[in-house]
Amino acid sequence: xxxxxxxxxxxxxxxxxxxxxxxxxxxxxxxxxxxxxxxxxxxxxxxxxxxxxxxxxxxxxxxxxxxxxxxxxxxxxxxxxxxxxxxxxxxxxxxxxxxxxxxxxxxxxxxxxxxxxxxxxxxxxxxxxxxxxxxxxxxxxxxxxxxxxxxxxxxxxxxxxxxxxxxxxxxxxxxxxxxxxxxxxxxxxxxxxxxxxxxxxxxxxxxxxxxxxxxxxxxxxxxxxxxxxxxxxxxxxxxxxxxxxxxxxxxxxxxxxxxxxxxxxxxxxxxxxxxxxxxxxxxxxxxxxxxxxxxxxxxxxxxxxxx
Numbered sequence: 001x002x003x004x005x006x007x008x009x010x011x012x013x014x015x016x017x018x019x020x021x022x023x024x025x026x027x028x029x030x031x032x033x034x035x036x037x038x039x040x041x042x043x044x045x046x047x048x049x050x051x052x053x054x055x056x057x058x059x060x061x062x063x064x065x066x067x068x069x070x071x072x073x074x075x076x077x078x079x080x081x082x083x084x085x086x087x088x089x090x091x092x093x094x095x096x097x098x099x100x101x102x103x104x105x106x107x108x109x110x111x112x113x114x115x116x117x118x119x120x121x122x123x124x125x126x127x128x129x130x131x132x133x134x135x136x137x138x139x140x141x142x143x144x145x146x147x148x149x150x151x152x153x154x155x156x157x158x159x160x161x162x163x164x165x166x167x168x169x170x171x172x173x174x175x176x177x178x179x180x181x182x183x184x185x186x187x188x189x190x191x192x193x194x195x196x197x198x199x200x201x202x203x204x205x206x207x208x209x210x211x212x213x214x215x216x217x218x219x220x221x222x223x224x225x226x227x228x229x230x231x232x233x234x235x236x237x238x239x240x241x242x243x244x245x246x247x248x249x250x251x252x253x254x255x256x257x258x259x260x261x262x263x264x265x266x267x268x269x270x271x272x273x274x275x276x277x278x279x280x281x282x283x284x285x286x287x288x289x290x291x292x293x294x295x296x297x298x299x300x301x302x303x304x305x306x307x
Contacts, residue, residue, distance in 0.1 A: 001078035005070070005087045006052040008110070012084060016040070016115035017047040017107070019122065023161040024067035025076045026179050028119070028152045033080055035117045035147055044114055045083040049106075051090040065214040067164055067180075072187050086111065099130025100138075108142045117147045154179065171217040171275040183224070183271035186213070186252050190263045202292055205263050207252040207270060215250065218279035221272040222299040225256050233257045235292075235299040236270060239279040255292075257300060274302055 004010045016039030018032040036046045068076065070087065077085050088094070088106070102125045107113045116135055124130040132148045139146055151158045159179055167175045168184055177183045188207035209215065218239035225232050236254040254270055276295055282288040
């Protein structure tokens, strides 16, 4: 997949493009993508248009916490068969662009759109004045057609990235998996830790996590880790290790079942499937050890039941 990132210097031709923030690539996003993929049968390139910077970040002093990093989003879209991902610069100039100018300059001239796929409530342009009706109004003039789709609902609630983020914050990982069609995942480099797990027969890997990635509650999770030789089950701790560390830094620490190799420096994907328990400080290292082994056995049973 070609990823055009944070530049206006590009020009595509004959694309079917879906538009949106695409944070998390939930089941609503996947509906749009399936319609774009159908257009490949007509000889069009399947494209996704989003912004390199989340719009809320431009007008806030803090960076938005997102489900996926830019690389994680790109990986998901590539796996779904998208040909081109455009992460367009979001600046004050972009935010001030009129809806009509966005259609002509971005969608037609730069994206080369022949089919535009959006949700029926899609808005764009300065002060969000552009909508589906405007896209349809200009369709004949610029030679594209518009597919406007209803929002997907789950349990009588609209599926949105905001809703997914709320479920992540609540630790409802099974619900998150349902909304995303895939488990919530953290992709990060394996860093050196204190290697305390090895002293109790439970070696762990420590992963770096992006500062702008939204995290579930601190605690222990049943997990899966993607290695070169396949997918391994595991038990993951998201937290600051209060029993053995006085640090405030949040670590993603995973014991991988049946694996004891050297993974330092590798970038791995870890999926969080189920929230086992919250983070707590134990009265002793022995008490922590006993609980870690109980967590491990729970994780193995959980994974056996969902196979």
